[in-house]
Amino acid sequence: MNKNYIQNTAKPAAAQAIWYDESGQGRNLYARFRLTLDLPEKPSQALLHLFADTTYQLSVNGEYVQSGSVRFDPRHPVYDTHDLGELLTAGRNVIAIQVNYVGHKTFITMLSQAGFTAWGEVTLASGERMELTTGVADWKAAAVPAYRYAAKSSLFLKAADHYDQRLDEIGWSGREFDDSSWQRGVVLANQAAWGEPEARNIPFMSGELVQAEKVLHLLPLEQREQIHAFSVPMPHVNEIHMPDQTSRFLTVKTWIYAPAAMDVTLGLFYQNTWMNGEPIAKGLYADDMSMRLNHRVSLREGWNEYFAKNDSLQDMFHHYLALPNNRGLVVSAERNAESHVSFRRSPVVTEELFQSALNGKVLPYTADDQLDAIGGWIDVTADEQGESPTMSTGWESFGHAFESVTVEEISDREFKLADYPEGFSLLLDLGLTRLVQPRIVLEGAGGAAVDLTYGEHLNADGKHLRHYHWYGLGDRAYADERQTVLDWRLTQPRGFRYVQLTVRGPKQDVKLKALELRSASYPVETKGSFRCSDPLLEQIWEMGVRTEAVNMEDAYTDCVTRERGQYIRDTIIQYHNNLAVFGDHALMRRSLQLMGQSPDATGKFRAVYPNTGDYTISDFALNALEGFWAYYAQTGDASIIETYWGAMQHNLAWFHELADEREDMLLDAEWDVKRGIEAHYGGFHGDLAIVKGYMDIIGIHCVFSCTYLIALRSAAKLAEAIGKEAELAALNRRIAIVERSIRETFWNEELGCYSDNDKHSTHSAHASLFAARAGVLAPEQLEPVCRHVARELKSLFVNGYGPEDGVKVSPSFSFYIFEGLYAIGLTETAETMMRQGWGWFLQKGLKQTPEYYDLGQSLCHAWSSCPTYFMSRHVLGVQLPEIGRHPNEVVIDVQAAGVTSAEGAVPHALGLIEVKWHLGDDGKRVFDYVRVPAGLTARIVK
Numbered sequence: 001m002n003k004n005y006i007q008n009t010a011k012p013a014a015a016q017a018i019w020y021d022e023s024g025q026g027r028n029l030y031a032r033f034r035l036t037l038d039l040p041e042k043p044s045q046a047l048l049h050l051f052a053d054t055t056y057q058l059s060v061n062g063e064y065v066q067s068g069s070v071r072f073d074p075r076h077p078v079y080d081t082h083d084l085g086e087l088l089t090a091g092r093n094v095i096a097i098q099v100n101y102v103g104h105k106t107f108i109t110m111l112s113q114a115g116f117t118a119w120g121e122v123t124l125a126s127g128e129r130m131e132l133t134t135g136v137a138d139w140k141a142a143a144v145p146a147y148r149y150a151a152k153s154s155l156f157l158k159a160a161d162h163y164d165q166r167l168d169e170i171g172w173s174g175r176e177f178d179d180s181s182w183q184r185g186v187v188l189a190n191q192a193a194w195g196e197p198e199a200r201n202i203p204f205m206s207g208e209l210v211q212a213e214k215v216l217h218l219l220p221l222e223q224r225e226q227i228h229a230f231s232v233p234m235p236h237v238n239e240i241h242m243p244d245q246t247s248r249f250l251t252v253k254t255w256i257y258a259p260a261a262m263d264v265t266l267g268l269f270y271q272n273t274w275m276n277g278e279p280i281a282k283g284l285y286a287d288d289m290s291m292r293l294n295h296r297v298s299l300r301e302g303w304n305e306y307f308a309k310n311d312s313l314q315d316m317f318h319h320y321l322a323l324p325n326n327r328g329l330v331v332s333a334e335r336n337a338e339s340h341v342s343f344r345r346s347p348v349v350t351e352e353l354f355q356s357a358l359n360g361k362v363l364p365y366t367a368d369d370q371l372d373a374i375g376g377w378i379d380v381t382a383d384e385q386g387e388s389p390t391m392s393t394g395w396e397s398f399g400h401a402f403e404s405v406t407v408e409e410i411s412d413r414e415f416k417l418a419d420y421p422e423g424f425s426l427l428l429d430l431g432l433t434r435l436v437q438p439r440i441v442l443e444g445a446g447g448a449a450v451d452l453t454y455g456e457h458l459n460a461d462g463k464h465l466r467h468y469h470w471y472g473l474g475d476r477a478y479a480d481e482r483q484t485v486l487d488w489r490l491t492q493p494r495g496f497r498y499v500q501l502t503v504r505g506p507k508q509d510v511k512l513k514a515l516e517l518r519s520a521s522y523p524v525e526t527k528g529s530f531r532c533s534d535p536l537l538e539q540i541w542e543m544g545v546r547t548e549a550v551n552m553e554d555a556y557t558d559c560v561t562r563e564r565g566q567y568i569r570d571t572i573i574q575y576h577n578n579l580a581v582f583g584d585h586a587l588m589r590r591s592l593q594l595m596g597q598s599p600d601a602t603g604k605f606r607a608v609y610p611n612t613g614d615y616t617i618s619d620f621a622l623n624a625l626e627g628f629w630a631y632y633a634q635t636g637d638a639s640i641i642e643t644y645w646g647a648m649q650h651n652l653a654w655f656h657e658l659a660d661e662r663e664d665m666l667l668d669a670e671w672d673v674k675r676g677i678e679a680h681y682g683g684f685h686g687d688l689a690i691v692k693g694y695m696d697i698i699g700i701h702c703v704f705s706c707t708y709l710i711a712l713r714s715a716a717k718l719a720e721a722i723g724k725e726a727e728l729a730a731l732n733r734r735i736a737i738v739e740r741s742i743r744e745t746f747w748n749e750e751l752g753c754y755s756d757n758d759k760h761s762t763h764s765a766h767a768s769l770f771a772a773r774a775g776v777l778a779p780e781q782l783e784p785v786c787r788h789v790a791r792e793l794k795s796l797f798v799n800g801y802g803p804e805d806g807v808k809v810s811p812s813f814s815f816y817i818f819e820g821l822y823a824i825g826l827t828e829t830a831e832t833m834m835r836q837g838w839g840w841f842l843q844k845g846l847k848q849t850p851e852y853y854d855l856g857q858s859l860c861h862a863w864s865s866c867p868t869y870f871m872s873r874h875v876l877g878v879q880l881p882e883i884g885r886h887p888n889e890v891v892i893d894v895q896a897a898g899v900t901s902a903e904g905a906v907p908h909a910l911g912l913i914e915v916k917w918h919l920g921d922d923g924k925r926v927f928d929y930v931r932v933p934a935g936l937t938a939r940i941v942k
Helices: 351-358 389-394 535-550 568-581 586-596 618-635 638-643 645-659 671-675 702-721 725-746 765-773 779-792 814-823 827-843 867-875
Strands: 029-039 045-053 055-060 063-068 078-083 091-101 115-123 129-131 140-143 162-164 214-220 225-233 249-258 262-268 272-275 293-299 302-311 316-324 330-332 341-345 378-381 413-415 423-443 449-455 474-478 485-489 494-504 510-519 529-532 889-892 901-908 911-919 925-931 937-940
Touching: 029 115, 045 055, 045 091, 063 078, 091 115, 225 341, 225 389, 249 316, 272 293, 302 316, 330 341, 389 449, 389 474, 389 494, 423 449, 423 535, 494 510, 529 535, 529 867, 535 568, 535 827, 535 867, 568 586, 568 618, 568 867, 568 901, 586 618, 586 638, 618 638, 618 645, 618 702, 638 645, 638 702, 645 702, 645 725, 702 725, 702 765, 725 765, 765 779, 765 814, 779 827, 814 827, 814 867, 827 867, 867 901, 925 937
Parallel strands: 162 474, 889 937
Antiparallel strands: 029 091, 029 140, 045 078, 045 115, 055 063, 055 091, 115 129, 214 423, 225 316, 249 302, 249 330, 249 341, 262 293, 262 316, 272 302, 341 378, 413 510, 423 485, 423 494, 423 510, 449 474, 449 494, 529 901, 901 911, 911 925
């Protein structure tokens, strides 16, 4: 739709940010804006430029057009441009925009202020112009109560969509809607919440339709248990902007009537529970139901006193209690079966009040304790329900399947009330983890609760998705009985392999008109290719392509499920994969912009950005220099280097200060302990997911110091590129000292390898390979290092056959290990690692690369897909030209041990670089062809 997304039309001075009030402050706010245009004719041109904090959905004349915007630092906002010329007609037109201000901690957004700014104009054939600028044009605004309070989808993502159609203004975006009750958009009191907006420099996300691969089940809901549940907002829990304002503490009490003494199983989750004053025994995890522990409890005849205490795990407290059906059990806070009060709970209190009035108070509270000091007990009525889609669906009971449905039969599928009196569950498998924008259209769902829940894992029964309390992707809609259709388009993308649609409590037959999933990933074309004599390596290469394509969004993201954060290290690894497959540079430029804007108060680049707080990881901050160099080396784009050169220097200055504490300028991995600082992942991240004891992260550290040296070398090349002679000289002085110090401090002559620290306590392959990456190895050290590393990495797995007993290298850190292996010529070791580690993933049925070998959570993590890059670079042999080193020469340097033939292509800005080779009968490599685009030459390394 929007081909002119780079068009630079600066915001005019008259454009003002508006909202439905002048403050624009709050958590997860929604606002809607309408501009009505009466046009005598179809316009010749209509450009709308807009900036929204934080996200928006644009419609014209009731038809959805596009979502935005990109993630941004409020000091450097980004605006979008939309060409509306083909969407506007003669007569009445309405431009409608819904904006969601996140206003809470995520790994994608930052705290700032809600607001919407637009500018542009509609031009008629007559030359008449109509203004679109907020603060000038007559934009109407309204708050949106239809989006209710919801917990965050994970510790890292924004609040879930909790849409209540009963509270909505249906048809609000259309021509015929009467907005006379809406107010004119209110000019925000603070117009300085953002810097000057910059034009978007990447395309909108793909939007292509994503098809499910298969239907896993269609099942009727069946009420086999009594589920008594309620939820309480606790907006400050886990909220970095307002720490310690709200206590996590909550207590719940009620009575459970039993017609006779009996033993029953209670379903609960992560709470301390007492029955009749006695603590109940620790429960067991339910095999098939997520976020549930089953507790065996003895009830006496009559009323049993129930008391629970919990610390909220998320920014909404969920209390779910499951009791068996058909046992005559009754829940009543008033010991009265006719009462409407199910529970009583303590109020949400400040941390200060908790400490003064409740901390240390003996649990459980007595029956006559009125909690007067904190305002008394609060009644929870039977009308209230738990507002966690993931817990509700995770605890759902199903009847037996009696009909099947295929993916092709989903649209217009009718679910008869007679067949599904309590509702139904439809579970779909996309086959791969994807990032999509969901939309669901249901007829006849009025009065029902509709849940969409998502995941990458199924529980043992294959019917329930596996969810976690800190990562429960789920959204809910309440359908209005007064409306024929529920047309629910989510306001945010969702990453998942499995999606479960649950319609609970329908009043009539329900027809599923559409379950539409559109890609929210970056639009790229697969240009690179790879084939070779080893089918396993081919599959591994493809596995990386599938993973990489999904994890490119409006920035490179670590995963599309639980976080969607742009991490420095992930970004750099992904850029190299992209070079082998897609050949895109715009997304890396955008990612580097965010990286350059990210330094915290210390000057270090934040590990993930945009993100409020000081979330830095020391080695990631050093890795950033490698990223800037990798991008410059491929593009020659000096402007971004010059823009963020100061930030790079400030980032390095922190490490210079640490290095200067010693004459040898080596880095201490325990700097945080010695400075009394609580650092994320300690003073040095390293390779976290390896077997304990393989690489000590203590004292003066080899890999940390080598990472510093690599960053210095990258900075020196950048300084030379942009003519920073003084900085270059200073960097070269440091490089000489650090290089010499690493060699003298960590080299172990007896073992013929580099040690991990100055105490020589461990000798991982990492240390020697980082010394190789950093250019430290002396010629006489190469042979013993090769022997040591080949011996250490003979098996990636400690036990030789699987990751059960630990691994020596994690999938993500393998990027650096592979670089080191190819640098010292250990090609066979590199290929063995790929076949063993990534072959194990394939053996487990995975089609994308997971974060770690335990397969416990993220199964589509892009920093683990690096074999794709290395196979294109070394097995195929294509080394892309670099600025400053024969910029028009493609080097073909094949490093292959167990491969006898390979063919494929690597994209370049001028076209495809294509190579095909095989081993002849004499064992020598024969190139069938090497083709490079016009303007490039090829040099084959024999």
